[in-house]
Amino acid sequence: MHISAFPHELAHRAATVLGSKLEASIILGERGFAVRAGSSTDAAGRCDRAESLADDGPCVDAIEKRTVQVVPVIAETERWEAWRDQSLREGFVSALAVPASVNADIAVAINLYSRTPDPWTRELVTAADGYAQLAASMVQLHLKLAEFEDATAGLYHQMSDLSATERAVGAIMYANDCSDLEARRILDSASRNRNVSQREVAETILRTLVMSEPRPEDGTAT
Incomplete structure (x- = not known):
């Protein structure tokens, strides 16, 4: 990540x-x-x-x-x-x-x-x-690029709910230098206050904070 x-x-x-x-x-x-x-x-x-x-x-x-x-x-x-x-x-x-x-x-x-x-x-x-x-x-541009990549490559839509949530938790932990429990509390609070799923909150966090990882070239090890 x-x-x-x-x-x-x-x-x-x-x-x-x-x-x-x-x-x-x-x-x-x-x-x-x-x-x-x-x-x-x-x-x-x-x-x-x-x-x-x-x-x-x-x-x-x-x-x-x-x-x-x-x-x-x-x-x-x-x-x-x-x-x-x-x-x-x-x-x-x-x-x-x-x-x-x-x-x-x-x-x-x-x-x-x-x-x-x-x-x-x-x-x-x-x-x-x-x-x-x-x-x-800059955040707006970052969001637009992330949404474009997702539309063309399905970077986030292809993730399971668990995978998206766990990656978002990791991003929160890194950005805030906090524990796993504290990051999950932030994610859960956002979900409850917005009355949306944790998956939706997770995608927002990933699109705004995380750069997409470069895909390996064909024929290279993964």
Whole structure:
């Protein structure tokens, strides 16, 4: 299984361009689940992992409400307990979450973390919005390519329900650095909240997070 690298690359680029003292993560979300897709640092990744597992945090709210979430002083917020506590353990002081829609159901959000108080100027928020829109465009393209490949080669339709689910669990574990049990909880929560099968949720996760594996050439060993 090849997890797409572009969310990590985009998170690194966002952190570098938007401010040398900022750290960034990208969360992919749909009603009922949020998965960390990429981070510029391990510290930012651990914060977004806590947010994804709790399904509660500024990025989750930004995605659900399609509004920017500004956290001027993390220590003073009474919301998002798991995310807040992890952010404070990592030494972050302030945070910003900026969403962008991929389609009617799926969205992304960029979480920016600062170790200095409230650096969120209007110009910085505007620039962060631009990166969030770029991330959404890349996810949209990734989805279209995955759907095209599936239409022509049946990459996902040919999978059994069990195979699709297990591969999705693996993708969630890799992306969120979490346990098998935690990944299954995310998948089950998404299925229940959307009132769809785990297979449907699994295909969404595979199409957005996983690159198709190259097929062996004829005559080569498999």
